Amino acid sequence: MPVTIKDIAKAAGVSHTTVSRALRGHSAISAETTARIRKLAQEMGYTPSAVAQSLLAQRTRTIGLVITTTADPFTVQVVGGVEYVAQTAGYSVFLSSSHNDPDREIAVVETFHRRRVDAIIVTSSRLGSLYKSRLDKIQVPIVLINNQEEGEYLYSVAVDDVQGAQLGVQHLIELGHRRIGYVGLTNRPKSNRRRRQGYETAMKNAGLPLDPSLIFSPIPDHDIFERGHETLEQILQRNVTAVFCYNDLTAIGLSLACRDRGIAVPERLSIVGFDDIDAAMYVTPPLTTVHQPRFELGQLAMEMVLDLLNGQEVQDKTVACHLEVRGSTAPPAH
Amino acid sequence: MPVTIKDIAKAAGVSHTTVSRALRGHSAISAETTARIRKLAQEMGYTPSAVAQSLLAQRTRTIGLVITTTADPFTVQVVGGVEYVAQTAGYSVFLSSSHNDPDREIAVVETFHRRRVDAIIVTSSRLGSLYKSRLDKIQVPIVLINNQEEGEYLYSVAVDDVQGAQLGVQHLIELGHRRIGYVGLTNRPKSNRRRRQGYETAMKNAGLPLDPSLIFSPIPDHDIFERGHETLEQILQRNVTAVFCYNDLTAIGLSLACRDRGIAVPERLSIVGFDDIDAAMYVTPPLTTVHQPRFELGQLAMEMVLDLLNGQEVQDKTVACHLEVRGSTAPPAH
DNA sequence: TTGTACGCGTTATCAA
DNA sequence: TTGATAACGCGTACAA
Numbered sequence: 001m002p003v004t005i006k007d008i009a010k011a012a013g014v015s016h017t018t019v020s021r022a023l024r025g026h027s028a029i030s031a032e033t034t035a036r037i038r039k040l041a042q043e044m045g046y047t048p049s050a051v052a053q054s055l056l057a058q059r060t061r062t063i064g065l066v067i068t069t070t071a072d073p074f075t076v077q078v079v080g081g082v083e084y085v086a087q088t089a090g091y092s093v094f095l096s097s098s099h100n101d102p103d104r105e106i107a108v109v110e111t112f113h114r115r116r117v118d119a120i121i122v123t124s125s126r127l128g129s130l131y132k133s134r135l136d137k138i139q140v141p142i143v144l145i146n147n148q149e150e151g152e153y154l155y156s157v158a159v160d161d162v163q164g165a166q167l168g169v170q171h172l173i174e175l176g177h178r179r180i181g182y183v184g185l186t187n188r189p190k191s192n193r194r195r196r197q198g199y200e201t202a203m204k205n206a207g208l209p210l211d212p213s214l215i216f217s218p219i220p221d222h223d224i225f226e227r228g229h230e231t232l233e234q235i236l237q238r239n240v241t242a243v244f245c246y247n248d249l250t251a252i253g254l255s256l257a258c259r260d261r262g263i264a265v266p267e268r269l270s271i272v273g274f275d276d277i278d279a280a281m282y283v284t285p286p287l288t289t290v291h292q293p294r295f296e297l298g299q300l301a302m303e304m305v306l307d308l309l310n311g312q313e314v315q316d317k318t319v320a321c322h323l324e325v326r327g328s329t330a331p332p333a334h
Numbered sequence: 335m336p337v338t339i340k341d342i343a344k345a346a347g348v349s350h351t352t353v354s355r356a357l358r359g360h361s362a363i364s365a366e367t368t369a370r371i372r373k374l375a376q377e378m379g380y381t382p383s384a385v386a387q388s389l390l391a392q393r394t395r396t397i398g399l400v401i402t403t404t405a406d407p408f409t410v411q412v413v414g415g416v417e418y419v420a421q422t423a424g425y426s427v428f429l430s431s432s433h434n435d436p437d438r439e440i441a442v443v444e445t446f447h448r449r450r451v452d453a454i455i456v457t458s459s460r461l462g463s464l465y466k467s468r469l470d471k472i473q474v475p476i477v478l479i480n481n482q483e484e485g486e487y488l489y490s491v492a493v494d495d496v497q498g499a500q501l502g503v504q505h506l507i508e509l510g511h512r513r514i515g516y517v518g519l520t521n522r523p524k525s526n527r528r529r530r531q532g533y534e535t536a537m538k539n540a541g542l543p544l545d546p547s548l549i550f551s552p553i554p555d556h557d558i559f560e561r562g563h564e565t566l567e568q569i570l571q572r573n574v575t576a577v578f579c580y581n582d583l584t585a586i587g588l589s590l591a592c593r594d595r596g597i598a599v600p601e602r603l604s605i606v607g608f609d610d611i612d613a614a615m616y617v618t619p620p621l622t623t624v625h626q627p628r629f630e631l632g633q634l635a636m637e638m639v640l641d642l643l644n645g646q647e648v649q650d651k652t653v654a655c656h657l658e659v660r661g662s663t664a665p666p667a668h
Numbered sequence: 669t670t671g672t673a674c675g676c677g678t679t680a681t682c683a684a
Numbered sequence: 685t686t687g688a689t690a691a692c693g694c695g696t697a698c699a700a
Contacts, residue, residue: 001392002450002473004693015671020695028669045471050448051388052693055676058335060385065429070414080404083431087442092449095399095429097417108421114384115426116336137379139336278407282616338677349687354679362685386677389692 003046011044012037023048054116063305064094064112066105066122073278074294078123078145081298089306091118098125113138119305121145141308143301146191155308156316157301161191164290164321165198166205168244168272171288171323173206176331177242177270179214183231183254185246187220192246195274199244214238224253232257235269241332242270248277248289255283255328266330276324285327293319337380345378346371357382388450397639398428398446400439400456407612408628412457412479415632423640425452432459447472453639455479475642477635480525489642490650491635495525498624498655499532500539502578502606505622505657507540510665511576511604513548517565517588519580521554526580529608533578548572558587566591569603575666576604582611582623589617589662600664610658619661627653 005023009016014033021029022037023046054060065082067075079095086093094112098105105125112120120138123145144156172180182199184192196215203210216234218227231254235243245251251273258265265271265285273280273289280287300317307314339357343350348367356363356371357380388394399416401409413429420427428446432439439459446454454472457479478490506514516533518526530549537544550568552561565588569577579585585607592599599605599619607614607623614621634651641648 002447006693016694017672017696018670021670024695030669033669047444047447047471049389049450049693051385051394051450052676053695054385055383055389055678055692056694056696058676070410070417076404076410079429080431083404083429087430092428092445093430094426095413095417096421096427097414110381111426113336113381116383116385137381278612279616282613284618336677340677350677351679351687351689352685354677355686358679364685367685383677386692387679389676389694390678390680392692 002049003041003044004049005046008037008041008044008046012040060116060118061090062092062094062115062117063302064096064109064115064117064120066108066112066120066125067095067097068100068124069097072124074275074292075123077294078298078301081295081300082121082302083298084295085299085302085306089302091302091306109138113140118309119143121301121305122147141305143304143308145297145301155304155314157297157304158316158318159292159297160318160320161194162198162201163318164274164292165195165244166202167198167321167323168274168288168290169199169202170206171325171329172242172244172270172272173202173208175242175270175329178208178332179211179238179240179242180208181214181216181235181238181240181243183216183218183243183245183250185220185250186217188246195246214240216243218250224249225256228253228255228257229260232261232263236263240269242272242329244272244274246274248273248275248280248287251287251289251328252279252283255285255287266328267333270329270332272329280324281326288326288329289324290321291324292321336383337375337378338383339380342371342375342378342380346374394450394452395424396426396428396449396451397636398430398443398449398451398454400442400446400454400459401429401431402434402458403431406458408609408626409457411628412632412635415629415634416455416636417632418629419633419636419640423636425636425640443472447474452643453477455635455639456481475639477638477642479631479635489638489648491631491638492650492652493626493631494652494654495528496532496535497652498608498626499529499578500536501532501655501657502608502622502624503533503536504540505659505663506576506578506604506606507536507542509576509604509663512542512666513545513572513574513576514542515548515550515569515572515574515577517550517552517577517579517584519554519584520551522580529580548574550577552584558583559590562587562589562591563594566595566597570597574603576606576663578606578608580608582607582609582614582621585621585623585662586613586617589619589621600662601667604663604666606663614658615660622660622663623658624655625658626655 005016005019008019019037022034083093096108098108119141121143125147146158182196184196200210216231218231251271255265255271263269273287276289276291280289296319304314339350339353343353353371356368417427430442432442453475455477459481480492516530534544550565552565585605589599589605597603607621610623610625614623630653638648
């Protein structure tokens with residue numbers, strides 16, 4: 001059993017109230033007893049119980065962080081950002097994985113509620129709408145990262161998909177490409193729509209025509225190799241010199257298909273991805289891609305939590321991406 | 335404020351004791367009132383407070399996990415393993431980074447102690463010995479991962495460096511290599527000694543001579559490129575056809591130096607690493623390496639914690655590695 | 669300047 | 685079958 005203020009009180013021959021005050025530097029305690037008690041506390045190895053303090057204060061200085069899985073590299077850096085800000089502000093972080101399983105995600109949130117966390121941060125949830133119905137029960141602010149669901153008590157921090165996609169497509173345009181394709185992903189409808197919108201904006205801004213036949217939608221069920229091959233077939237028929245892909249995995253699948261088929265990247269086809277996952281740097285050729293500031297997303301989410309807990313007004317935030325130019329893009333061949 | 339059993343008691347016109355019992359399925363409460371109270375609790379959105387339960391039970395069902403940084407890919411999978419087992423067993427995990435800063439590491443442990451975690455798991459700590467002195471204060475089991483410090487209350491789970499290194503060297507021997515070098519790292523003395531021991535065992539088992547001039551020790555201060563070049567110089571003078579490296583970063587540095595110098599890998603020099611970091615798969619050629627079962631390390635550490643909390647005897651554990659054969663090894667040239 | 673008494677939400681003991 | 689009371693460790697209003 002850890003040492004309590006009562007133990008110290010007994011040892012010092014004072015009441016536990018005096019000990020409590022002395023340790024907290026209360027002005028109404030004589031300098032002498034304060035010093036004596038502090039020395040004693042030090043010697044006895046006293047550490048206050050955050051559990052008892054939490055019960056009394058009705059506040060735990062704790063937040064719950066829900067991630068999909070630690071195997072997802074995206075998630076990991078977000079965790080770093082959240083934890084960094086939390087630690088600096090004196091908050092502790094509960095971490096739990098949902099493994100992309102809605103039931104587990106509910107269970108995790110339930111557990112956080114039992115633990116009386118002061119706030120919850122959720123990354124890449126597929127069921128943001130679920131929270132709306134449970135929010136009256138969990139009387140706690142919930143910040144969603146990269147998951148824009150509307151609704152009261154629901155706050156969000158997200159990457160600027162439109163701006164990011166625009167950046168990637170502009171890069172291709174500046175290289176001299178004119179027939180640029182968009183390779184989407186239908187099982188992420190919202191962000192897919194936004195990234196496609198960024199693509200279209202960039203095309204329009206450059207005065208390039210929007211050709212619907214240049215929008216490709218691989219079948220999500222297939223693995224990235226199959227998808228890459230299928231998409232490549234279509235791309236080759238369309239006489240496209242460059243493509244912007246919904247994400248890096250899609251882009252890498254396509255790049256591998258090109259290698260299989262003997263299509264030179266970037267000479268014959270330039271490819272731009274989105275996310276900047278670790279693999280993007282290591283594939284051959286290294287992938288030009290739109291970088292998501294993951295650590296910053298985590299930081300912002302936690303800062304938003306702190307603001308909310310301080311009773312401040314907050315509004316949803318988006319974070320700008322930047323472009324990582326690598327080896328998968330070049331001017332068109334002819 | 336969340337709903338408490340007192341609120342329910344008031345609404346049901348019974349004492350809070352009855353509510354507590356009804357919710358916990360105590361046998362001495364009539365089936366009727368039990369049903370009535372449970373229904374009420376459901377409607378009012380009651381969730382018991384783990385904080386209050388913890389205070390009473392003197393047990394939080396919480397553990398603290400100290401990592402270096404989320405930027406370290408090794409760490410991340412360990413977290414996954416710990417969290418998986420913890421969640422299954424009904425424990426919640428506090429996660430905190432030390433950023434390899436001893437002062438922060440102390441602060442983190444101190445915070446965990448304040449939170450009254452039931453146990454602490456520490457990955458890749460450089461100051462395991464620090465815990466020995468603080469252990470009387472933190473009356474809690476501490477499990478170290480990949481950091482074998484001896485001492486009471488200190489438990490450890492670690493990868494089997496000797497076995498792993500042996501595996502890597504055996505592979506080279508089976509390919510037909512006879513002059514095999516060991517590239518060490520002096521700033522990790524303990525694991526370096528064990529991996530070197532595995533190298534020596536494998537050589538001896540195969541009846542090969544142990545030539546001290548085949549042991550290379552790059553200067554740790556230099557970056558991996560410099561180290562790679564320096565080591566390569568020495569290797570070329572020694573007429574070695576294959577090397578086993580302390581870790582993947584060292585191996586990759588060497589591989590890059592080979593590319594710079596026009597030394598063909600694996601034709602002219604076979605290279606084996608240790609760790610199996612993500613990059614190992616992506617470099618050219620992909621690195622043959624000894625895989626550390628990171629997730630499993632985390633699982634074992636948490637299982638050890640559960641055993642300890644159940645009052646069972648535990649002993650330190652090591653986990654076997656396996657070999658990932660990729661493109662950086664081949665039979666010797668001549 | 670210090671101490672007494674109470675309450676935070678829960679469970680356990682004892683009594684009714 | 686149910687209820688009153690105490691306790692976990694701490695902070696605070698009030699009293700001395």
